[in-house]
Amino acid sequence: MRTLTKILVLVLSLTLFCCGGNDKKEDVSYGKKEPAKTVSKVPASQRVELSNKGAGSITKVDLPLVVDDELAAHGKEVYDKMCTACHKAEKKFIGPSPKGILERRSPEWVMNMILNPEKMVKEDQLARDLLMEFNGSPMANQNLTQEEARAVLEYFRTL
């Protein structure tokens, strides 16, 4: 009879094992889960992440040593039209001021944020933290061309 019991246990566990895969039962751990990352106490806007290139199509930007004035002037034009409803150089407004942005962010990160804010918020932790810091106000995608975004970046260097 012991053998029978053993076989029965085997049968039952086999059944459970087989069907368990479909139920995808996980260990219950309500209230126990820890976030994978420890939250930085520094506000996202003050954090320095110069090696973070963000998520998006821009993977490499070479900044010339000297600011390209012509490009920056074009960038200012685009910025004034498309960005000033939310960003002001002299103060924090709906979004952060772009002043000194390149001391904290890589040029690639800045361009990716301009060109594809939806993807950034999904895939980049810093962009996500910024969204929360700025009251959940989403960065609008103003559909700038890559050239326009590059010009805006150049303008930021002059602020």
Next chain:
Amino acid sequence: MNKIGKYVLGIAALIFMTNCGNNNSNSNSGAMSSSKAEKVYVAPGEHDEYYAFFSGGYSGNITVAGLPSGRMLKEIPVFSQFPTSGYGYSEETKAMLNTSFGFVPWGDAHHPDISQTNGELDGRWIFINENNTPRIARVSLATFETEEIIELPNSAGNHASSFVTENTEYIVAGTRFAVPNPQRDMPISDMKGEFKGPLSFVSIAENGRMNLEFQLNMPGFNYDLAHPGRNKSHGWFFFTSYNTEEANTLMEVNASQNDKDYVAAVNWKKIVDYVKNGGGKKAPGTYAHNVYDDKTHMATSTMKEGVTMVDPREVEGAVFYIPIPKSPHGCDVDPSGQFIIGSGKLSTDLSVYDFDKMITAIENKDFVDDSYGIPVLSYENTLAGVVTQPGLGPLHTEFDGQGNAYTTFFISSEVVKWSLETFEVLDRQPTFYSVGHLMIPGGNSRKPFGKYLVAMNKITKDRYLPTGPELEHSAQLYDISGDKMELLSDFPTHGEPHYAAGIRADVIKDKSKKYYELSENEHPYAAKSEAEAKVTRNGNEVHINMTTIRSHFAPDNIEGIKVGDKVYFHITNLEQDFDVPHGFSIIGANTSEILVMPGQTKSIVWEPKREGVWPFYCTDFCSALHQEMQGYVRVSGKNSNVPLKYTLDE
């Protein structure tokens, strides 16, 4: 032990199989793949294969549905005010509803038709006619917005409309109610011979602009439906007419006395040449021509005077009548252009005319009669054949491009499939109930997409949950890809769809506009950045050039407005992304809200009647901070000295 062991193992195997077999349902789906449910199921996030544009009838608008799902995608305002977007309420769009009778807030939309190139649907525009105040509208299939409306003078009941020739050269508009032309004060009973039924020909320019080229001053019968010739019969237009009795009272009896009425066959190319060579007479006729510009985001209305009137008897070989059994409705041309199908709605047979025979009869002057000087061709000698006893009350026919025709029968509530080769009935399916028109995407063009058929039923009754005495009209989707038609689903449509037009989605979906370029906005009161936002006063007229972006207005605090002012809010949406409109409304405005698309400017007027501080807000949920998207206007007494001031975050 061994025995028991084997026994237990056997049970184990059984449990294993049954338990896990149930969870593994994929293997069974093959047998279900042809189910009706799967044929109309469009999975979440997937797109329908076809767009279907339904006329709204007395809603005055067009509703857009996807096929095969029947999901409603949009209502496009055309002839009726539409508070959802502010169409006909906003300062920019009021002019679209201007007519020679003044502002008309409503229309009766009937027959949509999609523009064509070489007889195939090209997806540039959809046209639709208005029956009550005769008009034709052109709707862009890039923006799904009404871009142009032209009124038709001297016409009444614009029903035989708005059908497009195969290179979108012309659309037509026939008069359903014979009227004096020109209109004048006369006894109704003197109608006979005095009333007319003008047929209007409107040309379409390369950019879509419509122009009323001429009117053909036909005898005063009621012109009901029309279709242009295709392929070999391109250059001709065919109209059904009823009330050849010219009765003016108790029409349901008195207009059904004659055994036969007429199909009017019109060689429009001949008449176009005649008019180009100076033919026709200038006749009176006042009509509004309204055009919407998507750069200024504004409509303008121009009142025009005079029309070229052509007497059909004066253009040799251009206009003929063909007898058709009793009170016809549909007049449909097959994709080859060879056959013209006349549906005598009080007859039990379908008359199929042969274009070649008609031409031969004309050449041989094989006339049996004349009607007010217009030659009447012989019925027998123009006939290709008759589809005998297919049903009761034939109304309308379309084609699948595979040699078959599909006709609706109102009285016997069915769709009947028949062969264009043998004129034999191949299949019949009931409709629920009392079908009017049907639509096969592309079914009135040279190249139908012969996969689905939609029947538009006039009576709904028990098909849906009851919703009081009024029910939305029911449409029914049939799969026509096989030998037999298969009813797949019912779905409700808005208003009363008299007709619909369908097109494969891929012809238009990639050209659909996602937002308006801010840099191309030429609205005179646009504020294209917050720096351009301002408030200006001119006497008691105040203009507020305001911007929106997620999620604030600029300015959002305004002071110095006075009771008795006329305040124009001009809202420019600074967003440059797909599907991010902002709305605007303010307490006490005697108009609707406006929904402003990205890059667009729209305006409403507000005339504050009471002192106070009055809020305005965004009506369209735009972001997590939408609820915060609001502002205040301070309204002071008529003679107050509060200075004009506008701010944001100060």
